[in-house]
Amino acid sequence: MRLYLAAPLSVPREAMEDCTIAGFHVPAGTRLMINLWKLQRDPSIWHKPLDFMPERFLSDHVNIDVRGENFELIPFGCGRRICPVDMSESIGITIPKATPLEVTLTPKLPSMLHR
Numbered sequence: 001m002r003l004y005l006a007a008p009l010s011v012p013r014e015a016m017e018d019c020t021i022a023g024f025h026v027p028a029g030t031r032l033m034i035n036l037w038k039l040q041r042d043p044s045i046w047h048k049p050l051d052f053m054p055e056r057f058l059s060d061h062v063n064i065d066v067r068g069e070n071f072e073l074i075p076f077g078c079g080r081r082i083c084p085v086d087m088s089e090s091i092g093i094t095i096p097k098a099t100p101l102e103v104t105l106t107p108k109l110p111s112m113l114h115r
């Protein structure tokens with residue numbers, strides 16, 4: 001999840017208002033993508049960043065939560081569009097999800113264009 005993440009670049013976000021990130025002015029409407037691959041190998045955060053050391057999560061990164069709570073490790077993204085994975089299972093011939101994943105579809109274009 002840290003070294004070999006499924007999505008090395010985040011899904012794009014759009015700045016809703018002017019803001020400043022790390023000293024850079026970001027105008028409203030700017031499309032932003034995070035290089036998660038680089039973030040999760042940042043040597044200023046991760047000691048020996050290219051080494052597979054799961055024991056680091058028992059020492060210097062003990063309280064890391066991959067569910068979008070700690071921005072140095074966000075393999076499932078973060079915020080309102082974070083990956084909604086809930087792997088609880090229930091009984092069946094196949095493995096149905098205990099909690100169904102519900103999707104709400106909202107048209108992006110004016111309704112006249114869908115006719």
Ligand code: HEM
Binds near residue numbers: 081082083084
């Ligand atoms: C190791 C497995 C997985 C990884 C690393 C992963 C990672 C991600 C990432 C990085 C995003 C983008 C989140 C963001 O934009 O902030 C995402 C979105 C999403 N994932 Fe996953 N995912 C995994 C498995 C799954 C599975 C098994 C499902 C379905 C059962 C799933 C359903 C979704 C959906 C529906 C979204 C879009 C959420 C939205 O835009 O509101 N993912 N996932």
